[in-house]
Amino acid sequence: xxxxxxxxxxxxxxxxxxxxxxxxxxxxxxxxxxxxxxxxxxxxxxxxxxxxxxxxxxxxxxxxxxxxxxxxxxxxxxxxxxxxxxxxxxxxxxxxxxxxxxxxxxxxxxxxxxxxxxxxxxxxxxxxxxxxxxxxxxxxxxxxxxxxxxxxx
Amino acid sequence: xxxxxxxxxxxxxxxxxxxxxxxxxxxxxxxxxxxxxxxxxxxxxxxxxxxxxxxxxxxxxxxxxxxxxxxxxxxxxxxxxxxxxxxxxxxxxxxxxxxxxxxxxxxxxxxxxxxxxxxxxxxxxxxxxxxxxxxxxxxxxxxxxxxxxxxxxxxxxxxxxxxxxxxxxxxxxxxxxxxxxxxxxxxxxxxxxxxxxxxxxxxxxxxxxxxxxxxxxxxxxxxxxxxxxxxxxxxxxxxxxxxxxxxxxxxxxxxxxxxxxxxxxxxxxxxxxxxxxxxxxxxxxxxxxxxxxxxxxxxxxxxxxxxxxxxxxxxxxxxxxxxxxxxxxxxxxxxxxxxxxxxxxxxxxxxxxxxxxxxxxxxxxxxxxxxxxxxxxxxxxxx
Numbered sequence: 001x002x003x004x005x006x007x008x009x010x011x012x013x014x015x016x017x018x019x020x021x022x023x024x025x026x027x028x029x030x031x032x033x034x035x036x037x038x039x040x041x042x043x044x045x046x047x048x049x050x051x052x053x054x055x056x057x058x059x060x061x062x063x064x065x066x067x068x069x070x071x072x073x074x075x076x077x078x079x080x081x082x083x084x085x086x087x088x089x090x091x092x093x094x095x096x097x098x099x100x101x102x103x104x105x106x107x108x109x110x111x112x113x114x115x116x117x118x119x120x121x122x123x124x125x126x127x128x129x130x131x132x133x134x135x136x137x138x139x140x141x142x143x144x145x146x147x148x149x150x151x152x153x
Numbered sequence: 154x155x156x157x158x159x160x161x162x163x164x165x166x167x168x169x170x171x172x173x174x175x176x177x178x179x180x181x182x183x184x185x186x187x188x189x190x191x192x193x194x195x196x197x198x199x200x201x202x203x204x205x206x207x208x209x210x211x212x213x214x215x216x217x218x219x220x221x222x223x224x225x226x227x228x229x230x231x232x233x234x235x236x237x238x239x240x241x242x243x244x245x246x247x248x249x250x251x252x253x254x255x256x257x258x259x260x261x262x263x264x265x266x267x268x269x270x271x272x273x274x275x276x277x278x279x280x281x282x283x284x285x286x287x288x289x290x291x292x293x294x295x296x297x298x299x300x301x302x303x304x305x306x307x308x309x310x311x312x313x314x315x316x317x318x319x320x321x322x323x324x325x326x327x328x329x330x331x332x333x334x335x336x337x338x339x340x341x342x343x344x345x346x347x348x349x350x351x352x353x354x355x356x357x358x359x360x361x362x363x364x365x366x367x368x369x370x371x372x373x374x375x376x377x378x379x380x381x382x383x384x385x386x387x388x389x390x391x392x393x394x395x396x397x398x399x400x401x402x403x404x405x406x407x408x409x410x411x412x413x414x415x416x417x418x419x420x421x422x423x424x425x426x427x428x429x430x431x432x433x434x435x436x437x438x439x440x441x442x443x444x445x446x447x448x449x450x451x452x453x454x455x456x457x458x459x460x461x462x463x464x465x466x467x468x469x470x471x472x473x474x475x476x477x478x479x480x481x482x483x484x485x486x487x488x489x490x491x492x493x494x495x496x497x498x499x500x501x502x503x504x505x506x507x508x509x510x511x512x513x514x515x516x517x518x519x520x521x522x523x524x525x526x527x528x529x530x531x532x533x534x535x536x
Contacts, residue, residue, distance in 0.1 A: 008166040008351060011501050013156040015460050029451075030458060035524060058488040058527045061448060061468050061476075065526040083526040087450035087469035091524065127474060 021088060022122035028092035033099055034081050045081055051149070053141025055134050062086035062131055064094050064138040070106070070146055077101045077109055082135070089124050090132035093117050097135040106143050112136050154460045157506045161349075161438055162302050162330060162497035163464055167392075168351035168399060175353065175392040186385050187374065200385055203394035210401055211360050212337050219359045219377045220390050224329040224346035226370070227359040228253040228296075230381065231325040231342040234367030235294045236261050242293035243267040247279050248482040249301050251327055255478070258296075267291070275535065276431040277306030277483050285316050292320070298327040299334070303466060303479040303495060304430030305439025307331070314339040323365050329357075330436055332400040341365050345397065347389065351500070352396025356389035408437035408498055415496065415507045416440050422515050427534055429480060429493060438498040441466070443489045445529040447521040452494055455517040461510050466493040488527075489534045 019026055036042040046052070049067040056063035062085065069079035080098040084091050097117055101109045114133040118124050124133070158166070178199065184192035186200045201215065208215040221227045232254065236244070246258055248270045258268045269287045271279050279297055288295075295317045300307040310326060317324035318339065325342035328334075332350035336343065342365065346357035361367060361380070373382030412435075419442055420426055429441040444452060449467030456463055466477030468491060480490040496510070 007169040008499075008501055009169055009172050010166050011158070013158070015154040015156060020454065029454065032524065037523070039523075054526060058491070058529065059486070061487070061491045063526050083524055085446065085525040085527045086448050087467070088454050090448070090469075091451060127472075128469075131474065132469070 021092070021124065024096070024120070024122040025088060025092040025124070028095040028121070029088045032091060032095040034079075034095070036081060036083065042083075049081075049142075051142040051144070051146030053138045053143070053145055055137045055141060056085075058085060060131065062090050062134055064090070064134045066094070066098070066135065066138040066142045068101070068139070068142045068146060074105070075107075076103055076105050078103075080139075082138075084135075086132055087128070089121075089128045090134070092121060093124070093133045094135040094138075096120050097139060101139060106147070110140055110143055112139065157461045157502075157510060159496045159498060159502070159510070160462050160464050161499035162305075162436075162495060164348045164354065165351045165499060166501075167353065168396060170399065171352055171392045171395045174395045175388050178388045178391050182387060186387065187376065196387055200387060200390060203390045206394045207358060207397055210336060210397055211343070213360060214363065216378060217361055217363055219361055219380050220385060220393075221357045221359055221377075221381055222355055222386075223348065223357040224251075224327070224344055225253040225357075227344035227346070227357045228325075228327055229257055230359050230367065230370050231344060231361075232257045232294065232296055233261070233370060234380075235323055235325075235342075235365070236264075236266055237368035238366045239293045241265060241291075243269070243289050243291040244294045244296065245269045245271065245284060245287050245292060246296045247271045247273060247298070249273050249277055249303075249306075249479045250296070250298050251302055251329070254296055254298070254327055271297075273306075273482055275484050276434070277301055277304050277479070278431065278434065279308055279313065281309060281312045281316055284313060285320075288316075288320050288322065292322050294323050294325060296325040296327070299331040299338070300328075300436050301430070301479060302330050303477060304441045304483065305330075305436035306430045307334070307434045307436065310338050310340075317341070332397055333403045333405055333437065336401075347393040347396055350396045350400040353389045353392040356386060356393045358393065403500065405437040408500075408502075411498055411502060411504060411507060412437060412440055414504065415498070415511070416442070418507070418511050419514065422511055423518050425529075425531070426518075427489070427531075429483065429485060436497075438502075440496040440498070442494055442496070443485065443534065444492045444494065444518050445489060445533070446525045446527050447492050447518060449492055449494055451521055452492070452514075452517060455521070456494075456510075456513065459513045459517075461513060464495045464497075466495065467491045484536045486533060486536050488529055 067081040186196040343360040348354040449465030
């Protein structure tokens with residue numbers, strides 16, 4: 001059979017222009033910020049992080065973990081790293097949160113809501129917000145972890 | 154960037170030979186096949202020729218072929234058609250059917266019918282013994298798909314039809330994924346559609362054995378032997394007949410080789426990956442693979458970014474945010490089902506394409522695993 005016989009209409013196609021989410025989600029999904037580049041880096045960071053928090057479950061499809069370092073002088077967050085198991089909106093929302101918190105006081109950071117994150121991302125499909133934006137909870141846990149450690153004798 | 158389309162189970166592109174025949178009809182034939190004048194008769198003749206072509210393939214009478222708008226309509230016509238004709242009774246189907254079957258059955262349950270949803274084993278196979286045991290004196294229909302659209306498992310369809318025939322119960326099979334396989338399977342009702350066999354979308358057939366009685370869904374001018382009223386979609390009908398003819402001549406062996414090459418290569422190159430479905434009793438073009446610790450939509454969109462188009466059984470990708478009912482039925486834990494990707498090959502797929510896909514996939518899984526805070530093991534795969 002000649003190759004001609006196998007021709008299908010529209011093939012081979014060239015890469016299209018459409019994308020499921022906002023441009024901001026695209027940027028953070030494909031170029032996530034404040035991530036670990038190696039297992040070693042992760043292990044080292046774990047030892048030195050001031051607070052660590054995790055939420056979610058693999059069965060539900062989303063798990064977020066946040067690591068923070070705190071500037072003890074003014075109680076602000078100076079560094080934030082994260083890991084996430086989840087879809088594009090889960091990854092992007094944690095990534096953007098890790099940028100939003102830098103320089104914020106712990107009290108301010110605790111007040112960040114899923115709506116704040118969604119707004120920063122330029123919006124998300126409604127059905128995605130409830131399950132994929134859990135970073136604020138992980139962050140709050142990390143802050144609480146830091147505060148609990150700090151109060152230990 | 155070239156697109157590598159690996160979503161043929163969702164729908165296939167149009168074969169250019171099919172398009173050529175459709176173009177001829179679209180450009181030249183406009184009359185209503187029910188009209189008695191010369192142009193109407195010409196249209197009728199083309200309609201009849203297409204029907205005969207299909208009947209020859211299915212080894213049946215032309216009057217046993219009903220043209221519909223696609224797989225979903227054919228399935229609805231078969232199942233509701235029987236149910237409404239019988240007024241009440243019991244239906245047997247499986248847990249891994251396409252939503253067109255499952256939702257139709259659920260609708261009938263609300264209307265007083267009883268439905269048994271058969272379990273499948275961990276490879277997705279229905280046990281014919283389970284089917285035989287489920288049959289009651291009230292059973293009016295058995296509907297089991299020929300092959301599964303997600304995991305590709307091919308059912309022991311002739312064994313199933315034998316049991317149905319023995320008990321004199323009408324047997325319907327959704328054969329939308331299997332236009333390329335042997336269609337002489339002794340079923341009473343067979344659903345096929347154009348969009349999975351390099352034909353046009355919006356066209357399907359229901360094969361209906363002569364003595365089976367159906368109540369139509371569409372009432373009107375009495376076309377399609379009073380079973381599907383509405384002026385015939387001649388362009389699509391001609392396209393469908395040509396597509397099915399070509400599908401039956403398709404080289405399945407070539408695809409099976411490519412499929413197995415791909416599956417082995419993925420498993421070898423990427424650790425902690427698992428094939429869902431049956432090793433051999435699977436569609437020639439289907440590779441459904443779970444990647445532990447990563448989520449399917451993320452994999453899909455990273456692949457998409459590289460021009461590689463696939464689909465996923467992850468909950469995040471579905472409108473209802475529910476994990477694939479098929480992966481659930483074969484006992485895959487939700488944790489692992491979220492990381493499942495369906496690669497469905499096609500006749501344009503080459504070995505070079507697949508090598509490229511594995512290379513990209515390897516990098517993507519590596520970076521997503523680096524981002525992931527979970528670490529599942531082989532034991533976490535199944536319930």
